[in-house]
Amino acid sequence: MNTIDDIDRRILRELQRDSATPLEELGTRIGLSRNACWRRIKALEAAGVIDRRVALLNPGTLDLGLMVYIQLRTSAHEPGWLEKFSRATNAMPEIMGVYRMTGDLDYLIRARVPDMAGYDRLYQRLIARVPLSDVSASFVMEEIKDTHELPL
Amino acid sequence: MNTIDDIDRRILRELQRDSATPLEELGTRIGLSRNACWRRIKALEAAGVIDRRVALLNPGTLDLGLMVYIQLRTSAHEPGWLEKFSRATNAMPEIMGVYRMTGDLDYLIRARVPDMAGYDRLYQRLIARVPLSDVSASFVMEEIKDTHELPL
DNA sequence: CCTTATCGGGGGAAATCTTCCCATATTCAA
DNA sequence: TTGAATATGGGAAGATTTCCCCCGATAAGG
Incomplete structure (x- = not known):
């Protein structure tokens, strides 16, 4: 695929902010006809830059x-632990992110629950499915910024 | 607004997975006519459940x-610090999330950068704009799960 | 100069969305 | 049971949008 130029980047910036604007308006906003715009979008989709x-x-x-970050520090795991951990967390919809990290914490989990009781239910279900040694949770008191938009 | 029933939840589940499917197919998939489906979606948008x-x-x-989590532990801040911190992080597009947390860490930052050098540039820019005392970064080695979909 | 490739613009057909209508369940309360 | 309120399904019409085809401009290379 071709390299992404500035016009592509402008299109992407608009689309990840709002993908409901009609092509006509999007085109005029970035100084392109609706057709040229449409072709670029299709190309970006075909290249996988636009996921969905x-x-x-x-x-x-x-x-x-309530948004919660769960930090896991693990001692030596038996083989297959990561596989089980991955399947368990992927099957739990409250868990929106699971990351293997550098540093002193091994895994970081991002989850959304209704309230503290909801967190406890999540926690109970999680430790029932996967053996975890050192678990600590931090709760989000205030979302100062929270966006899905990638820097372009 | 009315309470959200199971049909609404099914609609939302489909839409937050893929909002590009035509109404006709969405309707048949959840067992509703395109019309009833459309009315519910409009209601959910009007109620603010569907944001955009x-x-x-x-x-x-x-x-x-490269995804990075930056943990901040702060000593006593002068008044206006949070305001400055908020404005600075909101102005930096690499920073996708900023949260005030419970527990031993005060603030958590989620950011995306090209590589380690990109992180360093972000770090330099950040500490140049806001006085920070205790900063530590953890890098994501593996994304086991990463979704925007809310549990419904 | 000519050819080729690439990109944008214009037009238009096809699909989709949006908004009506109204008859028909379905639910809930009287 | 009856009546009221609510939600659905279907049709249909017009507006909007998507999508594709063709042509012209521009640039690169022979």
């Missing part, structure tokens, strides 16, 4: 007001 | 392969 179009939901209206 | 439609981009194709 989704709807972003408002956590507050869905009783998911 | 966006395009999700692939970080790998955009040279943003």
Whole structure:
């Protein structure tokens, strides 16, 4: 695929902010006809730069007001532990992110739950499925910034 | 607004996975006519449950392969520090999330950069704008799970 | 100069969305 | 049971958008 130029980047910036704007307006906004714009978008989709179009939901209206980061420090794991851990966390929808990290903590989990009781249910379910040694949770008191937009 | 029932939840689940499917297919998939489906979506948008439609981009194709979590422990801050910190982080596009946390760490920053050098540039820019005392970074070695989908 | 390739613009057909209508369940309360 | 309120399904019409084809401009290379 071709390299991504500045016009592509402008298109991407618009689309990851709002993908519902009609092509016509998007075109005029970035100084391109709706057709040229459309072709670039199709190319970006074909190249996998644009992954997909989704709807972003408002956590507050869905009783998911509590965001929690769970830090795991693990002692030596038996073989197959990571595989089991991966399957368990991927099967739990409250868990939105699982990362293997550098540094003193081994794994970091990002999750959304209704409240503290919801976190406890999540925690109980998690440790029931996967043996975990050192677990500590930190709760988000205030979301100063939270976006999906990649820097372009 | 009315309470969200199971049909609404199914609609939301589909939409936050893929909002590009035509109404007709979405309707048949959840067992509803395109019309009833459309009315529910409009209601969910009006109620703010559906925030907006966006395009999700692939970080790998955009040279943003490194995700980093920055932990801040702060000693006593002068008044106005949080305001300055908020403005600085919101103005830096690499920083995708900033959270005030419970527990032993005060603030958590989530960011995406091309590589370690990119992180260093981000770090330098950040500490040049806001006085920070105790900063430590953890880098994501492996993304076991990473989604925007809220649990419904 | 000519050819080729690439990119943008214009036009238009096809698909989709949006908004009506109204008849028909379904639920809930009286 | 009856009535009211609510939600659905279907049709249909117009507006909008998507998508594709063709042509012209521009640039690179022979």
